[in-house]
Amino acid sequence: MNCEFKLPDEILFGCGERHKLVSKLPAGNVLVVAGRHSKERVESELLPELKGREVRIVADVRPEPPLEDVERVLAAGREIHAANVIGWGGGSAIDTAKSAAALLPLDGSVADYFYGRGKIPGKGCFFAALPTTSGTGAEITPNAVLLDPETGIKQSLRHDTMFADTAIVDPELTYDCPPGVTAASGFDALTQAIESFLSKKATPSSEALALKAALSIHPALLPAVRSSSIPERIAMAEGSMLAAMAFTQSSLGAVHGIGHPLGSLLHVPHGVCCAVLLPELLRWNLPACREKMAFLARMLIRDTPEALIAALEELRRAAGLPADFRGYGLREEHFDFIVKNCRSGSMRSNPRDFSDPEVAAILRGVAG
Ligand SMILES: [Fe+2]
Structure with missing residues (x-):
């Protein structure tokens, strides 16, 4: 390649x-x-x-x-x-x-x-x-x-x-980064690692970096939010850096494609957008990349892709992040703007393609 x-x-x-x-x-x-x-x-x-x-x-x-x-x-x-x-x-x-x-x-x-x-x-x-x-x-x-x-x-x-x-x-x-910012930015880093790993444009080098990034971030995120313990802060900093080295080569996916217009329209912090959208879009992507997600799930939690999605939802809850955009007022009337403005490079590297109604259906699922 x-x-x-x-x-x-x-x-x-x-x-x-x-x-x-x-x-x-x-x-x-x-x-x-x-x-x-x-x-x-x-x-x-x-x-x-x-x-x-x-x-x-x-x-x-x-x-x-x-x-x-x-x-x-x-x-x-x-x-x-x-x-x-x-x-x-x-x-x-x-x-x-x-x-x-x-x-x-x-x-x-x-x-x-x-x-x-x-x-x-x-x-x-x-x-x-x-x-x-x-x-x-x-x-x-x-x-x-x-x-x-x-x-x-x-x-x-x-x-x-x-x-x-x-x-x-x-x-x-990063030692004095407050818990809420640690949680949201940590979910951004984790999303970047996972989207890079699953990207259509992934290369052997980006995959290696993305996998190591996810392995550093996933276990460290919650302890870093809860106790600001130093080894976990170091693991988060390393994982975030590696994820960025990965996605600079591979681009990202639909969490970032949809998250950008949604976040700018409703003033949702970027990491919160990632946390809400990641499990929903992994569920959507699963039929298009089952083998890779199965490998990732085995590496991260020694379980199935479905169990990984559930684990990410639990991690989000434990980190104090929302499961939908109810608190930000996402409604049907916003969907047109988001659908029109989501067709970025991130969207093109997502493992599974979307029609406009399919993007709207995803938004309906996270509107709360
Ligand atoms: Fe991001």
């Missing part, structure tokens, strides 16, 4: 690896996009090491980053002629930093590139990514998921040159 294997230029994994960040940065000013909870650490740990450079820290990017937040970050970077961009936080902070790093040398608005009116010609600024949640894998991927709140469109800004120059996955940064 022919395949390409693309990753960030450099990935550092391990406790304390974040202290190598400054040694990696080329000369020049620094724009930092920090998560709300990371600002303090960035100021106390990073800022003293950047003496002699002009530094701007932006720490109020909203979740599912809207275009205007990215525009604001871009303006802050242009003001100081930033040569380096650091994303230090959850997926939103990293995706915003990734977009700013790509667009800083260019003219035009973020919307121009989001809607394809402008083309990214090549490499932007030096970009470093440090995740503080174990979930999105944004530190590994060459795309940034952004939202235009005016149109409700949530899609990726993507270019091969948007891979991080250095991705630093330091599990210590």
Whole structure:
């Protein structure tokens, strides 16, 4: 099988690896996009090491980053002629930093590139990514998921040159991640591992990474939510990184295809979308990939695919996540928008194809 294997230029994994960040940065000013909870650490740990450079820290990017937040970050970077961009936080902070790093040398608005009116010609600024949640894998991927709140469109800004120059996955940064975020981002990571493993575009290398990712994440997720125990936090960080290395090669599946328009329309956190949709869509996919799901189920729980789906529903309940979208008000009137906007690359790599009425039937099943 022919395949390409693309990753960030450099990935550092391990406790304390974040202290190598400054040694990696080329000369020049620094724009930092920090998560709300990371600002303090960035100021106390990073800022003293950047003496002699002009530094701007932006720490109020909203979740599912809207275009205007990215525009604001871009303006802050242009003001100081930033040569380096650091994303230090959850997926939103990293995706915003990734977009700013790509667009800083260019003219035009973020919307121009989001809607394809402008083309990214090549490499932007030096970009470093440090995740503080174990979930999105944004530190590994060459795309940034952004939202235009005016149109409700949530899609990726993507270019091969948007891979991080250095991705630093330091599990210590996840130790104080709150239980609700740990649960939702953990389900995102688990979904990414499973969808990558089952993807039509899976390759031998992506399958190996996805399987190891699922094996790390599945047993660690609940202990990490409940007790924040350190070995489980390390396993989650490792699993999330491996899942992202896998799906960067293989793409994802219908949980992400349907989850993106649904989440943007009803403001459902991405990991919650994954948790609700994953069991339902594994049930749908089972006839198309029984053999692979049987293997995955044997590896994860030494049981059948049906038992794995039930185990994931139980894990979701125990992690305190909802089983449907009742609390978010999903109704029949929303289905048209979701059906129309779900036909992304993720949907095309799903093991089983859908007609529009079949997508609507899935939505009916999770509306609650
Ligand atoms: Fe995801």
